[in-house]
Amino acid sequence: MEREVDVIVIGGGPVGENAADRARAAGLEVVLVERELVGGECSYWACVPSKTLLRSAAALRAARRVDGAEQAVTGRLDVQAVLARRDYWVSDWSDQGGADWLESIGVGLERGHGRLDGVRRVVVERAGGEAVVYRARHAVIVATGSDPVIPPIDGLAEAAPWTSREATSVTEPPARLVVIGGGVTGVEMATAFAGFGTEVTVLARSGLLGTMEPFAGEAVAKGLRELGASVRLDAAVERVERTPSGEVVVTLDDGETITADEVLVATGRRPRSERLGLETVGLEPGDWVAVDDTMLATGATGNDAAPWLYAAGDLNHRALLTHQGKYQARAVGDLVAARAVGGPEQTAPWGAHVATADHTAVPQVVFAEPEAVSVGVTAAEAERAGHEVRIADVSFSSVSGAGILADGYEGQARLVVDAERNTVVGATFVGQDVAELLQSATIAIVGEVPIDRLWHAVPAFPTMSEVWLRLLEALGRPGSSDAAAPGDAGRADHSGARTDDAGSAA
Numbered sequence: 001m002e003r004e005v006d007v008i009v010i011g012g013g014p015v016g017e018n019a020a021d022r023a024r025a026a027g028l029e030v031v032l033v034e035r036e037l038v039g040g041e042c043s044y045w046a047c048v049p050s051k052t053l054l055r056s057a058a059a060l061r062a063a064r065r066v067d068g069a070e071q072a073v074t075g076r077l078d079v080q081a082v083l084a085r086r087d088y089w090v091s092d093w094s095d096q097g098g099a100d101w102l103e104s105i106g107v108g109l110e111r112g113h114g115r116l117d118g119v120r121r122v123v124v125e126r127a128g129g130e131a132v133v134y135r136a137r138h139a140v141i142v143a144t145g146s147d148p149v150i151p152p153i154d155g156l157a158e159a160a161p162w163t164s165r166e167a168t169s170v171t172e173p174p175a176r177l178v179v180i181g182g183g184v185t186g187v188e189m190a191t192a193f194a195g196f197g198t199e200v201t202v203l204a205r206s207g208l209l210g211t212m213e214p215f216a217g218e219a220v221a222k223g224l225r226e227l228g229a230s231v232r233l234d235a236a237v238e239r240v241e242r243t244p245s246g247e248v249v250v251t252l253d254d255g256e257t258i259t260a261d262e263v264l265v266a267t268g269r270r271p272r273s274e275r276l277g278l279e280t281v282g283l284e285p286g287d288w289v290a291v292d293d294t295m296l297a298t299g300a301t302g303n304d305a306a307p308w309l310y311a312a313g314d315l316n317h318r319a320l321l322t323h324q325g326k327y328q329a330r331a332v333g334d335l336v337a338a339r340a341v342g343g344p345e346q347t348a349p350w351g352a353h354v355a356t357a358d359h360t361a362v363p364q365v366v367f368a369e370p371e372a373v374s375v376g377v378t379a380a381e382a383e384r385a386g387h388e389v390r391i392a393d394v395s396f397s398s399v400s401g402a403g404i405l406a407d408g409y410e411g412q413a414r415l416v417v418d419a420e421r422n423t424v425v426g427a428t429f430v431g432q433d434v435a436e437l438l439q440s441a442t443i444a445i446v447g448e449v450p451i452d453r454l455w456h457a458v459p460a461f462p463t464m465s466e467v468w469l470r471l472l473e474a475l476g477r478p479g480s481s482d483a484a485a486p487g488d489a490g491r492a493d494h495s496g497a498r499t500d501d502a503g504s505a506a
C-alpha cells in the first residue's frame, strides 16, 4: 500500500532538514527519510566535530600570543576535555534532538534507506527489512550527501585507512598520523591532531588548499610546520601497507617510507547516489545529480512536463559546503511550496527560488593555523574568465586591530576587483580570527557594491575590519590625486596607533 504525502525528502542532513522545514512552513505535508542520523554528516562526522576538535588548541595558541595572558597559560592542552567537548557537540552521536525538532515542526520522520522507484515514488527499506512505499503529490527532494573517496593506491583500501569519520570521532589520538591529501579536510585534521601532540605528516600531491589563492596554502603549510607537522608537497603515494603489528607504512614514489599508527585519506568526495534508484528516473546511479539553479534535476523523467525531482546539497556538486547546501534547500523548499499552491515563482537570478550565489559568492572558512578564508574568485580564476582585474594585496601588519589582537600578528588579505564594473569579485583573508571578516566580503560581492561606495562603509577602529581600509587605499581613493596604483599595499592615514609596518599606522 502506498502512502501519499505532498513532499518526500530523502536524506536528513542539514540540507534535507532545511528543505523539509521550508516546505512544511508553507503548510505542506512532508516526510523526511533518513537511514542514519538526523543531522547528517555535518553534525556528527564533519563540520561540528572537526571544528570542536580544532577550537581548544586555537584558543590556547591565541592566549599565548598576547603578552600578559601568555604568562597565565602554564598548562598543556587537555585532550580528554577537548574530546568530551566534541562529544557534547555531537550529542554523543544521538539524533534525538533532531528527531524531536522534526516532530515539533510536523515533519514525519521515516527511518530507513530511501530510493526512487519511478516518477514521484519512493521506497523506504526499514531496518527490519520491511519496505514502505510513498508517493509524492508535488515533489521529491534528494539530499543524500557525499562519501569520502578512497583513491586506487596500491594497498590503501586493505590498510583500513581512516576517513573523515574516524578522524572526527577519534577517542584516542594516535601517536603518529599520515594524512593523504592537502585539501580542506586534510589541512584541518592535520591541524587538529598536531594540536593534540600527534606526530603528523601531510602528503599533498601539489600545494595545500589548491582552490584558494596560493598565499593561503603557503601560510597554512608554514603554520602546520610551526605546529610540528611535516608537510610534504608534490608527494606521490605509491603504496600503503598495514603491518602485522598494526603500523601503517606509506611508500612514496621516490621509495621513501613513512611509518605511522594511522593513515587518514582526505582526497575528496563522491556522490552518495549508488542505491538511490536514479536508474528508475532516467539518471545514472553513482553520478552527481546535475541540477539547474532551482535545484531541478536535469534530465529526470517527467521533470520537463511537471517538475517533481530536485537535488540539493553535496549531491548536486555545486558547492560541497553546509551553508551553501542549506541556501539551496531554502530556495527549493520555498519553490516546491510555491508550485504546490500555484503561487508566484521567483526564479530570475537572485530571486528567492534560485541559488544564484553558488556561481559567484561561495564563502569558505578553513579552520587551520592560520585561518584561511575566501569568497568569490581568485585572481587567477578572474583572469582566466577574461575579466580585467585589479588586485589589492595588504598585510595585516598595517592593521592596528590585528596587532592588538595578537602580538606579532601575521596575516594577508587580497581583494580581486572587476575593473570594468568596479566591484569586488573575490576576497581572501589569512590570519588568526579572520573567519568573521568573510561575511563583509560576501555582502560586498552579492550586493555588487561599487568600490567608491565601500569607502563609506567605515570600519571601526581598532578592529581587524580596518583591513578593508587598507585594501581600499591599495586600490586608490576615488577623486584623489594621491590615488594608489592597484597592488599598492599598506597605505595609511597616520592617525597615531602603532603597527608593525614602518610608515603605516591606524
Ligand SMILES: Cc1cc2nc3c(=O)[nH]c(=O)nc-3n(C[C@H](O)[C@H](O)[C@H](O)COP(=O)(O)OP(=O)(O)OC[C@H]3O[C@@H](n4cnc5c(N)ncnc54)[C@H](O)[C@@H]3O)c2cc1C
Pocket: 010, 011, 012, 013, 014, 015, 016, 033, 034, 035, 036, 037, 038, 039, 040, 041, 042, 043, 045, 046, 047, 048, 050, 051, 112, 113, 114, 115, 143, 144, 145, 146, 164, 168, 185, 272, 275, 276, 312, 313, 314, 315, 319, 320, 321, 322, 323, 324, 325
Ligand atoms: C571533515 C569535514 C569537515 C567539514 N567541515 C565543514 C565546515 O566546517 N563547514 C561547511 O560548510 N562544510 C563542511 N563540510 C562539508 C559538509 O559536511 C557537507 O557539505 C554537508 O554535510 C552536506 O550536507 P548534505 O545534507 O548535503 O549531506 P549530508 O550531511 O551527508 O547528509 C546526507 C544525509 O542523507 C542520509 N542518506 C544518504 N543516503 C540516504 C538514503 N538513500 N536514504 C536515506 N537517507 C540517506 C545520510 O545518512 C545523511 O544523514 C565538511 C566535510 C567534511 C568531510
Ligand SMILES: NC(=O)c1ccc[n+]([C@@H]2O[C@H](COP(=O)([O-])OP(=O)(O)OC[C@H]3O[C@@H](n4cnc5c(N)ncnc54)[C@H](O)[C@@H]3O)[C@@H](O)[C@H]2O)c1
Pocket: 151, 180, 181, 182, 183, 184, 185, 186, 188, 203, 204, 205, 206, 209, 210, 237, 266, 267, 268, 269, 320, 321, 364, 365, 366, 367
Ligand atoms: N571548513 C570547511 O568548510 C570544510 C572542511 C572540510 C571539508 N569541507 C568540504 O568537504 C569537501 C571534501 O574535502 P576534502 O578535503 O576531502 O576534498 P578537497 O577536494 O577539498 O581536497 C582533496 C585534496 O586531495 C587531493 N588528492 C586527490 N586525490 C589524491 C591522491 N590520489 N593522492 C593525493 N592527493 C589527492 C586533491 O588534490 C586535493 O588537494 C570539500 O569540497 C570541502 O568543501 C569543508
